[in-house]
Each structure stands twice: as structure tokens, then as C-alpha cells.
Amino acid sequence: xxxxxxxxxxxxxxxxxxxxxxxxxxxxxxxxxxxxxxxxxxxxxxxxxxxxxxxxxxxxxxxxxxxxxxxxxxxxxxxxxxxxxxxxxxxxxxxxxxxxxxxxxxxxxxxxxxxxxxxxxxxxxxxxxxxxxxxxxxxxxxxxxxxxxxxxxxxxxxxxxxxxxxx
Numbered sequence: 177x178x179x180x181x182x183x184x185x186x187x188x189x190x191x192x193x194x195x196x197x198x199x200x201x202x203x204x205x206x207x208x209x210x211x212x213x214x215x216x217x218x219x220x221x222x223x224x225x226x227x228x229x230x231x232x233x234x235x236x237x238x239x240x241x242x243x244x245x246x247x248x249x250x251x252x253x254x255x256x257x258x259x260x261x262x263x264x265x266x267x268x269x270x271x272x273x274x275x276x277x278x279x280x281x282x283x284x285x286x287x288x289x290x291x292x293x294x295x296x297x298x299x300x301x302x303x304x305x306x307x308x309x310x311x312x313x314x315x316x317x318x319x320x321x322x323x324x325x326x327x328x329x330x331x332x333x334x335x336x337x338x339x340x341x342x343x
Contacts, residue, residue: 231309290314
């Protein structure tokens with residue numbers, strides 16, 4: 177890799193991998209959580225993520241390149257941590273907290289990735305056919321993060337916090 181454009185394509189391929197993997201992960205989390213609000217939120221974001229995958233494919237097409245996915249160690253690490261905790265925790269409500277935290281961590285990583293891609297795209301003066309889909313994905317990630325934040329402080333989570341927090 178010798179130039180900014182190739183770095184951009186590399187990072188785009190990593191984000192393509194992330195979004196593809198998250199479709200399945202979000203589906204699992206929507207099925208496994210016992211909190212109806214979280215389940216619906218994960219299912220809704222799974223559907224958004226499918227659209228985000230398509231937008232990244234559109235960006236590759238705008239660059240006149242085939243869509244390619246590259247492993248992303250950050251996502252792989254987050255998923256490994258999530259799976260380890262899932263295997264060790266038997267309490268459904270405590271597991272819901274794991275899902276909530278995993279979702280928030282993942283959204284932060286995704287927001288940062290899209291900020292970086294957008295910055296590079298602007299620097300390279302790539303057109304709106306590249307920048308607009310990236311900005312749309314960023315906006316959806318930011319919205320998903322805010323929803324998770326709201327869930328963390330929601331009334332239906334209060335009893336969980338009370339139960340899990342030592343007095």
C-alpha cells in the first residue's frame with residue numbers, strides 16, 4: 177500500500193467485512209436478548225445494516241472496483257469478547273447488559289471508521305457518489321448508538337440496574 181487511495185480502499189473493505197458480519201451478529205442478539213425493546217432495536221439495526229452493506233457496495237462501484245471484504249481485528253476482538261461472556265453468563269438480565277454494552281462498543285467503532293473514511297474521501301476529493309453513502313451510514317450508526325444509550329437509562333432497565341448493582 178503506497179498511497180492514500182489504496183488506504184481508503186483497504187479501510188472500506190474492512191468496513192464492508194464489519195457490516196456483513198454484523199448482520200448475522202445483530203440477528204443473533206435480537207433473538208437471544210430477553211428484553212423486548214433491545215430485541216426490536218437490534219432487529220431494526222440489522223435491517224439498517226443490510227442497507228449499509230449495499231451502500232458500501234455502491235461506493236466500490238463508484239470507485240470502479242469489485243466489492244471486497246478484509247478482516248477487521250477490532251470487530252473480531254469485540255465478537256470474541258462477546259462470545260466468551262455469553263458462554264460464561266447464565267443470568268438473562270446480566271446477558272442483556274452484555275448485549276447492550278457490546279452494541280454500544282461496536283457502534284462507537286463504526287462511527288470512528290466512517291469518520292475516517294469520510295475524511296479520506298474528502299481529502300481525495302472523491303465525489304458525492306462515495307461521500308454520501310458513507311455519511312448516511314455514519315448517521316445511522318450515530319442514531320443506533322443514541323438509542324442504545326437511551327436504553328441504558330430507560331425505566332425498563334432500572335430494575336435490572338438495581339438488581340445488578342451492589343448496595
